[in-house]
Amino acid sequence: MAITEEAIQVQSALLEHGLETPMVPCGLSSEERKSKIEEHMKAILSLMSLDLTDDSLADTPRRIAKMYVDEIFSGLDYQNFPKITVIDNKMGVDEMVRVQDISLTSTCEHHLVTIDGMATVAYLPRKKIIGLSKINRIVRFFSQRPQVQERLTQQILVALQTLLETKDVAVKIDAVHYCVKARGVMDSTSSTTTTALGGIFKSNPATRAEFLQKSR
Ligand SMILES: Nc1nc2c(ncn2[C@@H]2O[C@H](COP(=O)(O)OP(=O)(O)OP(=O)(O)O)[C@@H](O)[C@H]2O)c(=O)[nH]1
Numbered sequence: 001m002a003i004t005e006e007a008i009q010v011q012s013a014l015l016e017h018g019l020e021t022p023m024v025p026c027g028l029s030s031e032e033r034k035s036k037i038e039e040h041m042k043a044i045l046s047l048m049s050l051d052l053t054d055d056s057l058a059d060t061p062r063r064i065a066k067m068y069v070d071e072i073f074s075g076l077d078y079q080n081f082p083k084i085t086v087i088d089n090k091m092g093v094d095e096m097v098r099v100q101d102i103s104l105t106s107t108c109e110h111h112l113v114t115i116d117g118m119a120t121v122a123y124l125p126r127k128k129i130i131g132l133s134k135i136n137r138i139v140r141f142f143s144q145r146p147q148v149q150e151r152l153t154q155q156i157l158v159a160l161q162t163l164l165e166t167k168d169v170a171v172k173i174d175a176v177h178y179c180v181k182a183r184g185v186m187d188s189t190s191s192t193t194t195t196a197l198g199g200i201f202k203s204n205p206a207t208r209a210e211f212l213q214k215s216r
């Protein structure tokens with residue numbers, strides 16, 4: 001599977017901004033990676049005294065390997081970057097486009113447990129307009145990586161700025177971290193909000209306020 005031109009542009013922009021997820025390519029195919037991860041998961045689960053001959057547990061190492069490579073960490077591979085539909089803004093739309101309550105599930109890179117949240121994304125159309133579902137898909141792509149919420153927020157911002165050829169993009173994420181809720185400090189009520197504001201969303205208080213205000 002080839003990496004699209006859009007994915008290459010987004011990756012270069014993230015590297016340029018120092019916002020790329022720290023990665024060292026391992027040079028293996030996804031099937032090779034799954035086989036190796038499966039073997040390592042067997043060792044980990046055995047070290048936790050689990051009986052991998054039990055019929056319920058027997059396939060768990062393979063399931064985890066598939067889940068990591070094909071699902072929850074699939075966003076580490078730019079071959080999985082969504083197909084993007086961007087069109088020229090021929091109709092001259094110049095008011096804010098804002099998508100709220102985008103459901104987001106990611107994984108905390110410190111403990112590899114769930115981050116459960118919602119994103120709101122907005123932009124002011126300039127030269128380009130993007131297919132709405134592509135905004136959700138970009139949120140999902142970067143969520144499917146081990147993350148810290150701040151970096152996830154910034155990666156979505158820079159990806160959209162690059163694809164839309166404008167700085168006028170804003171991203172907000174509200175999320176519950178299971179590393180805070182289900183272990184460690186065990187706080188079951190707190191949530192974290194992060195915002196990344198570009199262009200006019202940063203410089204103009206009215207635009208910022210319009211973005212941050214929740215509708216409905
Ligand atoms: N800034 C930021 N911190 C995060 C995020 N997710 C988890 N963390 C924090 O990363 C920190 C890791 O701290 P450590 O002291 O190394 O880990 P720990 O001993 O397990 O910490 P506790 O969670 O306090 O038990 C913790 O404070 C986490 O709450 C995130 O998205 N952004």
Ligand SMILES: [Zn+2]
Pocket residue numbers: 108109110111112113177179180
């Ligand atoms: Zn954590």
